[in-house]
Amino acid sequence: MFLLKFRTLTNGWYGGVVNYQIPEDTTRETEEDLSDISYDGEHLGGLLVGGLGRLVDGEVGGDNFRLDIGYGRGNGWVAWNNESFPNKYVELIFEFDQVRNFSAVHIFTNNFFSKNVQVFSKARVFFSFGGRFYNGRPFSYSYMPDTVLENARNVSINLHQREGRFVKLHLYFAAKWIMVSEVVFDSVPLGENYTLETEANMSEDEIIVNSGDGDTSWDTFETIAAPNEGQGYVEVVIGVLTAIMLLLLIVFVVILVLSRRQKLQGSPTILRNPFGVTINMKDLLMNLAPVNSNGMVHVSSHPTPASQDPPSDPPSLTFEQYRSPLVNSYYGPNYATLRTNTASNSEGMPSIPDETERNEVVDEAAPKTPTSPPVATGSFSSLQFRSLQTTPVVGPRSQVINLSNYFPRVASDPPSRKRYHTAPREKHRLPPPVITWNIAPSMGHTYKCREAELVPIPRYCLRMVEKVGTCHAGEVILCEAEGLEDIVPGAGRMVAVRTTGVNTSDALREVRFLAGLSDSNVVRVLGVCTAEQPPWTIMEYPEMGDLAHYLQYRVPKTASIRPAANLQALSFGCLLYMATQVASGMKYLESKSIVHKDLAARNCLVGRGYVVKLADIAVCSGLYRKDYSEIGGRPPAPIRWLPWESILLDRYTCSSSAWSYAVTLWEILSLAREKPFQHLSNEQVIQNAEHMYYGGELQVLLPKPTLCPIEIYDLMCECWKRDESLRPSFKEIYMFLKHKNMGYRPGD
Known part of the structure; x- marks a missing residue:
């Protein structure tokens, strides 16, 4: 449904409106009277013309058009059904008493989407001086659909000082019904009459081009001016610029293709090395060659690229397929370990690398052929090698030679750089795991976290102490550890046990993802207990508990306040010290492109010495159940700590965590005496965030x-910017707070 009501801001309530023309929709599927019953004009062929009615009575309809506010249900609204309009839009024409300069139009619409009523998807505004021809390009405005809030709202369209006496609106359907309650034009009357002059010019110099009948496209009515002298030069300039742009595009595509081919081949730039071969004489130490049937190394009679000297008899040492763990994890199946001829042959017949593996190493290093010692005998299936330098002596205690000393490196590369003839690494990256809790990879970033192996923890090491609670993601239990430090060094006396609702591979990957996080200000995953089903995830739990509860039993340490016997005083430096540790933990997560969707004081755990670590267990606690609210069928979310994009769009980035950190910092400096926006209901918090959704600023800020x-409060306000790119990073936040609290030590 679509509801419309009109008023202007100048020259009385009607603002110079003589009449308006709207279509009359006879389709009625509800009991409400949603037609313009107060219209005082004529009814001609399904149109209301020549009068004024409900659209100018100054009454605004309610959010729920089905409720009776004293004048009958549906009062204040005019509605149209999209089945009655094949062009999929409603046309409204307003006539004013004189030519006016229009700056904006405000349309008050209904968005009761559960009853198939939504704000129009697009609006187009046309202007005319005489009412016959609507010249110039119309203004086009698109509206993002809102399926979260069902309240009616005002939609404003900037008209950029356009002039005319007639204004025509095309409102396109986004649902079955369109409903409008009021249309407001911001306009200023002009003293001169422009109608005759404009129509005369049009008849002489312009041709009107209209869309065909029944055209449902969004093409505009445009005017084509008659050609003027000198227009040919403009066409020539446009043609030249177009040709230049096409040429630049072709050059860009060629460069892109060449650079991609170069990246796939792992070679230097084609211009610097046209043959695709990189040779370093200094580091060139080894060449691999297969053995013939006599156990001799076969050497090609053609000179190598590294030397034009004639070939000579090659030296030999047995070269067997790798079996050593020293190189297994680094070189993989394409490389091998070197052993001296004194190694025993009783280990079995070694396997021969295939032709592809040998070619990769030969292409990487083609050595210069030296004069060699006599050839040693070897097995038919073994490989031989020849060296430019004397073979290093291997002691009896170490038969394995370090291959990193023999495989060549490119001189231009740093010594630690690894070079592979493989496809780009991005093609082999694992997708991020499915996360059910709140510490998750950031949206729009490549997943680059290391998933660690899990330490098995026996069930007898854990004694249940307290059940914290359950939530949509799982359950949290506090346990006392007995003998756990023998298995996991550094484990504390208390641990938190977290479970998931299901035992799947995705749940296992999520635990391994968390186990890969290693920072002094992030709770560590100690291991997993598989004796329970689903398995228990064992995590650190500092003995002082969560920061919100810890602060509520503290008072600020000032000269004018003396703490009671059961309350401990905390200085500002101590509070800032704990806030800096929270920023440090988030700085680490930001470096891994990880977000915390529930960053708050309740999810920061405090240990001895005011050590603070980030956790994710508060969502299960019954103490904080009222801090979460469901939005549009999504899992409960801490809307008072979240930015507008997370509340309305369900988008979480590192910049979103910066917003939540500012609220957490506000909690710390307020000693967690009250929750954010204490005086607002959950619905009002969402409406406060919606102001940013429509391009404004927060109407209510935390004090x-x-x-x-x-300067600390200014930092908070910077984190509450609407534009995510304008919010500071956690690296900047951490450096700022560390500088502000420089010199503080716990216990001062």
Whole structure:
């Protein structure tokens, strides 16, 4: 449904409106009267013409058009059904008493989408001086559909000072019904009459081009001016510029193709090395060659690229397929370990690398052929090698030679750089795991986290102490560890056990993803207990508990306040010290492109010495159940800590975590005495965020805490910017807070 009501801001309530013309929709599927019953004009062929009615009565309809507000259900709204309009839009024409300069139009619409009523998807505005011809390009405005909030709203369209006496609106359907309650034009009357002059010019110099009948496209009505002298030069310039742009595009495509081919081949640039071969004489130490039937190394009679000297008899040492763990994890199946001739042959017949593997190494290093010692005998299936330098002496205690000393490196590369003839690494990256908790990879970033192996923990090491609670993601239990430090060094006396609802490979990957995180300010995954089903994830739990609960039993340490016997005083430096540790942990997660969807004081755990670590268990606690709210069928979310894009669009990035950190910093400096936006309901918090969704700023900001200096509060406000790119990174936040608290030590 679509509801429309009109008023202007100048020259009385009607603002110079003489009449308006709208279509009359006779389709009625509801009991509400949603037609313009107060219209005082004529009814001609399905149109209301020559009068004024409900659209100018100044009454705004309610959010729910089905409710009776005293004048009958549907009062204040005019509605149209899209089945009655084959062009899929409603046409409204407004006539003013004189020519006016229009700056904006405001349309008050309904969005009761559960009853198939939504704001129009697109609006187009046309202007005319005489009412017959609508000249010039119309203004086009697209509206993003909103299926979260069902409240009616005002949609504003900037008209950029266009002039005319007639204004025509095309409103396109986004659902079955369109409903409008009020249309407001911001306009200023012009004293001169432009109608005759404009129509005369059009008849002489312009041709009107209209869309065909029944055209459902969004093409505009445009005017084509008659050709003027000198227009040929403009066409020539446009043609030349177009040709230049095409030429640049072709050059860009060629460069892109060449660079991609170069990357796939792993070679230097084609211009610097046209043959695709990189040779380093200094580091060239080894060449591989197969053995003939007599156990001799076969050497090609053609000179190698590294030397034009004639070939000579090659030296030999047995070269067997690798079996050593020293190189297994690094070189993979394409490389081998070298052993001296004194190695025993009783280990079995070694396997021969295939032709592809040998060619890769030969292409990488083609050595210069030296004068060699006599050839040693070897097995038919073994490989021989020849060296430019004397073979290093291998002691009896170490028969394995380090291959990294023999495989050549490119001189231009740093010594530690690895060079592979493989496809780009991105093609072999694993997709991120399916995350059910709140510490997850950031949206729009490549997943680059290391998934660690899990340490098995016996069930007898864990004694249940307290069940924290359950949530949509799983369950959290506090346990006392007995003998766990013998298995996991550094494990504390208390641990948190976290479970998931299902035992799947995705749940296992999520635990391995968390186990790969290693930072002093992030809770560590100690291991997993498989004796329970689903398996238990064992995590650190500092003995002081969560930061929100810890702060509520503290008072600020000032000269004017003396703490009670059961309350401990905390200085501003101590509070900032703990806040800096939270920023340090988030800085680490940001470096891994990881977000925390539930960053708050309740998810920061405190240990001895005011050590703070980030966790993700508070969503299960019954103490904080009211801090979460469901939005549009999604899992409960901490909307008072989240930015507008996370609340309305379900988008989480590192910049979103920066917003949540500012709210957490506000909690710390307020000693967690109240939750954010204490005086607002959940619906009002969502409406507050919706102002940013439509391009504005927050109408309600968190106040500056009493202990908070102005520069710290300015940092919070920077984190609450609407544009994500304008919010500071955690590296910047951490460096700023560390500088502000420089010199503080726990216990000061």
